[in-house]
Amino acid sequence: MWRSAEVFLATHPTFSDSACRFDVALVHYQRQVENGTQPEAFAPTLPTIRLGQALSVGGCRLTLRDYLPGAFGQ
Template identity: 40%
Template structure:
């Protein structure tokens, strides 16, 4: 099967991010930013989870009851060379994400005291073929979406996939 043109890759990545953002919202997360970028890099999704049970009795949000997630989304097709995107989260990529997260926290100091983590979402994309008939056997997914001639599945969401390096 021929690969989609290079101009299509960004769209496929964007749709994978859309799927993850929708799934996060459906599980109680608030999306603060999409594609936050600075000179160090880009973070696909920045989301915040509020512990609703703890904030019912409080008038103002408490950082102790919330968490920030900096989410890297990897959208890949079958046979990808990097284990579905898992191997693309190199130490260099982690350092860029951490630097970008620090810039975000500097720009939004009201979030600086919130516990933070770095999550990774693995999305599988498959071009739909009109020639295929019957049912395709694919791994179970957390969420799925069919759009623009492709089927997208959120196969894995890895909370706290890596830690921010400690600088002495």
């Protein structure tokens, strides 16, 4: 993850002098069984996401398992 942060900042050097915080989200992914209906269009605004609460997006069921704000600390 640390390397990913370094790559991001190398790719986006305008952020290298900014106060950056890298959060980490652990998300459980489960493909939903197709029932013959069309998938819902991606909503322009997402609902509030809470730990343990599932969210269906584009035929997938996503559940936020853990969230670590400022995972790399100062």
